[in-house]
Amino acid sequence: MWIYEKKLEYPIRIKNPNPRLAKLIITQYGGADGELGASLRYLSQRFTMPDAVTKGILNDIGTEELAHLEMIGSICYQLLNCAETRELAEEYADAYVEHGKGVYPQNAAGVPFTAAYLQSKGDPIVDLTEDLAAEQKARKTYEYLIKMCDDPDVLDPLRFLREREIVHYQRFGEALGKVQECLSDKNKFFMGMKKE
């Protein structure tokens, strides 16, 4: 189960409202490669992982992704909270009429979150391969966001989150390697079949 700690994993202190950035960054809240998708994916896949290492890593990375979800939500909240009507009308009107200054799981184009963004296939090779791809997609999304961003208060947590994706990719690679070691020698293509 989860316990809530009254702190963010990494501090976020944004001084200047910026609805334009909020519209982009929300994509890591409710978009295809965002933190909500990542948490649900890993926390769903963990049930059918075959051993201690894989259960542990899926559980723990999934938990960290929830902390990242909170960070992204906090960034968007702080970017919008003190924004003036003029700024909102210029860059944020569509989202504003639907959600006001509220934080809602959607991507940068306003498409709401869906579980179709993730898969949990009950097979460790399938699931871990998807997880490697997911971390790369998330990393790239942060890189694109960093390129679009000119506020150092926002760049700082974005860079942290990008680095975490790289570390997660490393850990999932190690987990996949461990699973592959346990496969039958006959199974040269590393499909999800148990050792005989």
Place this chain on the structure above:
Amino acid sequence: MNQTINYEKEELLYQIAAWDFRKTDLALFLDTHPHDMQAIMLFEEAKYKSTMLRNMYESNYGPLVHGTNCPNYWNWIESPWPWEVHR
């Protein structure tokens, strides 16, 4: 709901977040390297530092989890919450 900044409090919370993050990162590493004794020792060190700083924070500024240092009212609900803006 803007809070005026208490720099000592913010600095202490920053230190706690740093040691807690070290714990988290080591925990992920240990999940795939469960017998790495050096990592376990580093984890224990981070846990010790985090615990000490948390005790200091909680006795001065309020709980980080439910119910620690609860005075005569449920101060858990008091601001600031982690997402709140500091000016």
